[in-house]
Amino acid sequence: MNNSYLSVNNLNFEYPDGFKALHNINFQIKKNERIAVLGPNGAGKTTLILHLNGILGNLDEKIKIDNFLYNEQNISRIRKTVGLVFQDPDDQLFMPTVLEDVMFGPKNFGFSNEEAENNAINALKKVKMDNFIDKPPHHLSFGQKRKVAIASVLASEPELLVLDEPSSNLDPASRRELIEILKSLEISLILVTHDLPMALEICDRSIILNNGAITTDMKTYEILKDKKIMEENRLELPYGFALHHLEE
Amino acid sequence: METTHSHHLEIHSNSVLSNIRPEIKIATTFIIVLSIAFLSLEKNLAIVVQTFVVLLLLYLSKIKISTYFKRLSIDIPFVLFALFLPFLSKGDSTVMFEFFSLPIYETGFNEMISILIKITLCVSLAIVLTATTSNIEIIYGLQKLKISPLLISILSFAIRYIDVFIDEFKRVKVAMKSRGYDQKGLRGLKPIAYASGAMLIRGYERGERVYNSMISRGFNGSIELKKREFKKSYLLYYLSFISIATTIVERFLI
Numbered sequence: 001m002n003n004s005y006l007s008v009n010n011l012n013f014e015y016p017d018g019f020k021a022l023h024n025i026n027f028q029i030k031k032n033e034r035i036a037v038l039g040p041n042g043a044g045k046t047t048l049i050l051h052l053n054g055i056l057g058n059l060d061e062k063i064k065i066d067n068f069l070y071n072e073q074n075i076s077r078i079r080k081t082v083g084l085v086f087q088d089p090d091d092q093l094f095m096p097t098v099l100e101d102v103m104f105g106p107k108n109f110g111f112s113n114e115e116a117e118n119n120a121i122n123a124l125k126k127v128k129m130d131n132f133i134d135k136p137p138h139h140l141s142f143g144q145k146r147k148v149a150i151a152s153v154l155a156s157e158p159e160l161l162v163l164d165e166p167s168s169n170l171d172p173a174s175r176r177e178l179i180e181i182l183k184s185l186e187i188s189l190i191l192v193t194h195d196l197p198m199a200l201e202i203c204d205r206s207i208i209l210n211n212g213a214i215t216t217d218m219k220t221y222e223i224l225k226d227k228k229i230m231e232e233n234r235l236e237l238p239y240g241f242a243l244h245h246l247e248e
Numbered sequence: 249m250e251t252t253h254s255h256h257l258e259i260h261s262n263s264v265l266s267n268i269r270p271e272i273k274i275a276t277t278f279i280i281v282l283s284i285a286f287l288s289l290e291k292n293l294a295i296v297v298q299t300f301v302v303l304l305l306l307y308l309s310k311i312k313i314s315t316y317f318k319r320l321s322i323d324i325p326f327v328l329f330a331l332f333l334p335f336l337s338k339g340d341s342t343v344m345f346e347f348f349s350l351p352i353y354e355t356g357f358n359e360m361i362s363i364l365i366k367i368t369l370c371v372s373l374a375i376v377l378t379a380t381t382s383n384i385e386i387i388y389g390l391q392k393l394k395i396s397p398l399l400i401s402i403l404s405f406a407i408r409y410i411d412v413f414i415d416e417f418k419r420v421k422v423a424m425k426s427r428g429y430d431q432k433g434l435r436g437l438k439p440i441a442y443a444s445g446a447m448l449i450r451g452y453e454r455g456e457r458v459y460n461s462m463i464s465r466g467f468n469g470s471i472e473l474k475k476r477e478f479k480k481s482y483l484l485y486y487l488s489f490i491s492i493a494t495t496i497v498e499r500f501l502i
Contacts (some may be wrong), residue, residue, distance in 0.1 A: 053464045055460050076466060079463070080466060082464075090412050091454060091457040092461040094408050095471070095473075096387065097384070097474070100473060103474065105465035109466045136384075138412065152465070153465070156465065
């Protein structure tokens with residue numbers, strides 16, 4: 001029996017201008033598994049995660065989550081189950097105050113006002129931003145905005161959290177806080193990133209997307225060790241980063 | 249990333265007007281502005297009453313006089329327009345006097361006075377409203393007044409993204425300057441035009457991304473703001489009543 005939680009089967013996607021962004025994507029993840037999606041710029045990573053939320057693509061049942069096929073009837077349930085954190089928090093935070101923004105998702109998904117507020121406050125506590133509930137999001141620092149954006153997705157109680165380059169533009173301390181937050185969450189996670197040490201720290205397994213196709217699907221550690229795979233996919237460990245310290 | 253605060257008009261004074269429900273403030277402003285607009289200005293007493301109402305609100309708003317006059321400058325285009333009227337609006341061609349051999353017509357002169365008084369009073373009311381009510385509260389008030397949700401969404405997005413937009417434009421300008429651009433003369437406008445075009449496209453693309461992020465959180469067409477606590481105010485009811493009554497009495501009864 002197949003115990004996969006999310007499964008993507010033969011997914012293809014072509015943009016209206018004819019650019020083939022995804023070819024024949026196949027992968028599965030188990031419940032509470034954390035995987036990283038690696039790959040060069042323009043490989044189709046963001047396109048893929050927009051599919052996971054039913055925003056792009058035809059909803060033609062190529063993807064299945066928790067036994068629900070991606071189609072028109074299930075779309076609301078799918079969007080509630082899959083929480084998507086966008087790369088630029090300014091795209092995600094648009095309500096006048098932090099609390100209202102974090103409540104936006106739960107309210108749309110049919111939580112009562114009280115539940116929505118409780119969920120929002122709990123989510124903000126998880127990312128340690130509960131002191132900012134009445135602040136307008138655009139007056140926060142970039143790191144704080146990123147944390148609020150994560151809370152705004154957590155508040156809808158997703159079962160799969162998908163993050164698009166969450167560590168980009170963060171200072172090292174904010175990046176560390178973010179990693180600790182992500183490690184503390186007990187849900188399935190898909191992490192799209194160029195930050196290989198972060199992928200290694202959070203995700204046991206990684207898939208590499210290159211030119212719209214999955215070229216590699218194996219343990220993160222094995223990928224980082226394999227010079228050939230790394231070079232072929234335009235990946236490189238940061239200067240001074242030594243893998244042998246992490247030998248299992 | 250630095251953020252812009254320049255367009256925030258609310259002054260943080262502990263004015264009694266600050267805590268009043270925004271919908272009442274908006275409705276009062278609207279009613280008094282209408283009453284002033286419909287004033288015929290034939291009776292001095294009516295002008296005095298309306299001016300008193302506006303001055304009282306200005307006093308209660310605790311806005312600094314210097315800030316008030318700075319913000320009043322927004323009516324300069326209207327004032328300029330009004331200053332031309334005595335030369336242009338003939339009416340029954342009664343000439344009051346001549347100014348450098350140009351005739352000053354009585355009708356135009358009266359119209360000028362009327363516009364100057366009305367515009368100053370109305371702009372003052374808008375200044376009071378924006379100085380005592382934050383952007384969010386104004387949107388909240390409009391929502392309470394059952395203004396179309398679409399209009400409210402547009403307004404709240406405008407307020408939210410104007411900072412992002414201004415910051416982005418500033419960065420573009422800095423990047424232009426750092427590559428030797430100095431804006432002088434008509435030719436200097438060309439790069440600005442290109443930059444504006446790029447900003448337009450970026451804005452459009454951002455709109456698309458914001459919309460994606462909204463539907464990924466289940467957006468279904470309405471944005472609901474959280475309930476907020478405010479005080480009721482009878483003072484504003486009374487003032488609106490006085491203002492309407494003055495205009496009605498002036499126009500129809502005397």
